[in-house]
Amino acid sequence: MSKTAESVWNNCLAFIEDNISSQAYKTWFEPIKAVKLTDNALSIQVPSKFFYEWLEEHYVKILKVALTKELGATAKLVYIIRMENTYGNKQPFTEKIPSANRSNLQSQEVDVPLKNKSPELKNPFVIPGIRNVKIESQLNPNYNFESFLEGESNRLARSAGLAVANKPGGTSFNPLLIFGGVGLGKTHLGHAIGVDIKDKYPEKTVLYISAEKFTQQYIESVKKNNRNDFIHFYQIIDVLIVDDIQLLSGKAGTQDVFFHIFNHLHQNGKQVILTSDKAPVDMIDIEQRLLSRFKWGLSAELNHPDYDTRVAIIKNKLYRDGVEMPEDIVEFLANNIKTNIRELEGAIISLIAHSSFNKKEITIDLARKIVDNYVKHTKREVSIDYIQKVVSDYFQMDVDTLQSKTRKRHIVQARQLAMFFAKKFTKASLASIGSQIGQRDHATVLHACKTVDNLSSTDKQFRKYVEDLSKKLTL
Ligand code: ADP
Ligand code: MG
16 A cells, blocks of 8 residues: 555654653644655644744654654655734735645745754764864854844944954954853854854854863763864864853863863964853953953953844744734733843743644733743742841841841831741741741741731731832842
């Protein structure tokens, strides 16, 4: 019997169903339709670009195994992204080829060769004739300059990156050190420079590596007794991009080897690009001689994006995903997630996922729920120390007074409030709260919480204390 798209896919599904949770199977595999089988390529239709990305990220391995079982080693998988027009009556954004037989649908075919998508850097040291080895750049093509939106917060870093990409090794920005907080685009910008250089100078050897992986490779090379090969490998690179360089702190051996590599590259006019979550002056446990080299070139900071940039980033993401979202929701997101672009993107993805699975429109209520989740998870937990400090300040006493054994009414109240908020805002047990607030036992803390509850419903002045303090603690 000859194979059809459907029969092949059904066999794949049977295999996949046996190997993943039934929830995951329902969510991610049931909605897929097999569309056609040509040669050894199976085309499957998925409901959205988000869906496709999710499959790629989480299930590409099992898909590969299943499909190879069915079609042999040359199997290929083609995704057809079907975008239904569910967001208002505007046409969804599409990048391509409407599928011929269904004119009311937009689709997008993505050809995915079933090979390892992000090949590990092959242990370069065991390959003889190292100079002829083609080095995989490890760059993510989606992290490019075009998708890296410009704003006040990143202007310097972005233009320095562009300058370096135009003339790698030929500007005074060597090394270029990009620093800034979590989720502000360091990794993206690092890749973008590499991608642009690869584009303009295909013959140049570009390598992106995280400091973490660099460290692992180094340790491995020491174990295997080929430290020199390791150094040699890195010295033949034209453009070296090392991400999260702060992770070298405290690792003397790795710093030492990096120092040698850096010097060699720099002396030979090769470009080095570094990222870090701290400015050089704030890096700790990094050798002075290395730190001073970090400062040779340019240090450019990525700051928190301003409101307009946040809006632009949201809209760009929506546009690329082919999703429409009402303006007020875009504004709501931009107003509520300010300090981390990754969180901003995460919230958008959740919103799209929720609305497309539940076939619901994206509403401000849904947005609020999702933002709450995001912001709550990532907000640092207030500590009991901090609570005691805020409460003492509020009542103009010091923390020692608040913790003291005195039975003076206003001090007792302050202490009880501190216990109440510790219970409310931290995950600490009653016993642990008691021991941190003046060595009391858990019964005392429980009593304090009840007292605060009672008083705030009977005493107006007291309720004001609770409200004021609540605000201060959640700011
Ligand atoms: P970091 O390495 O600083 O923690 P990333 O480079 O991983 O941050 O960025 C987090 C996310 O935010 C990525 O998905 C990235 O594409 C996105 N991002 C950051 N800056 C921008 C920007 N200026 N324009 C568009 N997307 C951005
Ligand atoms: Mg990063």
